[in-house]
Amino acid sequence: MQHLIPRLVLAGLSGGTGKTIVSLALVRAFCRRGLAVAPFKKGPDYIDARWLAIAAGRDCSNLDPFFHGDEVLRSLFWHRSQGADLSLVEGNRGLFDGKDAQGSCSTAELARRLAAPVVLTIDCTKMTRTVAAIVQGCASFEPGLDLAGVILNRTAGERHRAVLRRSIEEYTDIPVLGMLPKIAENPIPERHMGLLSDQEYGTGAQDGQTALDALADTAEQWLDLDAILGVARRAPRMDPATTPLFDGSPRAKAARIGYVHDEALWFYYPENLEALAHAGAELVRLSILSGEPWPEIDGLYLGGGFPEMFAQRIAVNRPVLERIRSLSRAGMPIYAECGGFMLLCDELECRGADGSVGRHAMAGVFPAATTLCERPQGLGYTEAVVEDASPFFQPGETVLGHEFHYSLCLTGRGASLSATMRMRRGSGIGDGRDGLLYENTFAGYTHIHALAVPDWAPRFVAAAVRWRGSSGTGPTGQN
Known part of the structure; x- marks a missing residue:
């Protein structure tokens, strides 16, 4: 009907x-x-x-x-x-x-x-x-x-x-x-x-x-x-949808995934968070600006936003930045998009109105810096082919997404960066590549929509469950 x-x-x-x-x-x-x-x-x-x-x-x-x-x-x-x-x-x-x-x-x-x-x-x-x-x-x-x-x-x-x-x-x-x-x-x-x-x-x-x-x-x-x-x-009547938004029944909460949602990082499609919850994640809202300590988590999602607008506040919040770096080094699954990627680099460079350059220390997971430019460095739809495995994507997959960033990834500081995806369309971090990987931390300029990459959320939750088991935390992420 x-x-x-x-x-x-x-x-x-x-x-x-x-x-x-x-x-x-x-x-x-x-x-x-x-x-x-x-x-x-x-x-x-x-x-x-x-x-x-x-x-x-x-x-x-x-x-x-x-x-x-x-x-x-x-x-x-x-x-x-x-x-x-x-x-x-x-x-x-x-x-x-x-x-x-x-x-x-x-x-x-x-x-x-x-x-x-x-x-x-x-x-x-x-x-x-x-x-x-x-x-x-x-x-x-x-x-x-x-x-x-x-x-x-x-x-x-x-x-x-x-x-x-x-x-x-x-x-x-x-x-x-x-x-x-x-x-x-x-x-x-x-x-x-x-x-x-x-x-x-x-x-x-x-x-x-x-x-x-x-x-x-x-x-x-x-x-x-x-x-x-x-x-x-007066729009014509529509047939009811026969396809659910997410496959299968919602799964029981099996891992706790934190996601930063504050003034600096808040670019999240509702469906991305819903997909994680449907796949069995207990979602916990976090902040990189607040001095409040973080609860125990089994995975971390860093969305996009405007970290450049709050670079100084982020930089002085060393306990949170050190926590992120230590979790990455320990192998916790971390997924970061655009602004989240900028947070995981060594430095964020911002140019003042007088032309002066301010350099703000970030989490330091990846040996790179990002700098703000006057013109977009990546704009529009992206299409990437996965070449190296990560907890989130497998080789041979095509990942559809988009990018819109005025920041540029600076490399060549004595360390090489290996990206996991080859860009068929879009800029990524540069040289036709995107998706840096360190341990189980994945980061790049590509934003994804969970309904276009349906395996992303279940894989994220599965990786968080594995990490929770290996780290000895309980069902809610508490020791």
Whole structure:
């Protein structure tokens, strides 16, 4: 029996058109009306997804045709949409932009896979009648796309808005669902990786909530929320998902895996943590900034984030850094991505506004340093072939992931680094390689999504169970 799942995809013509701000405004406005909103972010992203989760009051899942085949994609969307009155997917980049000239893995492709209507956000700065040509072109560019409406952003005044509306209504049959004025000051400032993270915004969580409510106020005033909700509710019914997110029944807790989640490291897909728990991990949240002692653990997961923003605080927290290094040397399974990899190197170099270079001692597991650059050193999807075994991957496997880092791995300091993966796509740590391995510590710039690498979590937990047994700790990691 098919089910009604009200849904829509909020897309843009390119990055920077304001689709994230509009998505946040819509999610918050609908939530304030008493609707349960399931937020999604298309493509690899942590910051936008985090803000969407805060706006909705529930986790935001990432949907990506590059990582997920049709069955997994629909299953993830189905399961996360349960209990929601509306599912809203924020696109990424331009509507038809994908990983090649054919638009593979684009927001438009995702919309077709989900049979979801699309609402297009258009930056109308210094534009009038041309907007109609853009709308008409997008509506007819690819077959099977349901362009259900447009939201006109950064309009200059009533006369400007009137010309825009008349042009679209005269030359197209696509409805205008709202027109936003230019906002003098973005309530959520941007930085080099997009929006400022909620961890850095203001002085606390309440500042973020205030900003989201201000966006919702703008949506209430300038957008036709009833019409937008009507677009979502006319989406075709969907067949129930027949594939569970994770294989088999949840396993009993067999090992304790710590994961660092604080202001410095917090890039984790919800599904990665859920996969570990499903495979039998008792998850323990840790911090590399706090002076609180860590409990006994059997494995350690170091996600990405912004360690460069807290380099000094990390560097002076020597007890935690020494603990990480000793656990690595003892053979505990440790998995580190991007910011976590930076933490495991000898040093982190940051350049000040005056050009001075500050060098901050890190955990020193790998004889390398990372330095922050002005431009991205790795950006986009990655595809790596595993050549050497580790607790997490086996030779011959292909690992799909993504990278977005401004830091560069510096080698050649008298020690050689041996990486376990060869990059078919992406930069990795350099020289077409990624995935350093020391004992049972694996680290690199590649971020993975557990649903795209289904054996990763069970192997992680199995390695933690083996280490617990060899180290003489009990079922919960206590001596």
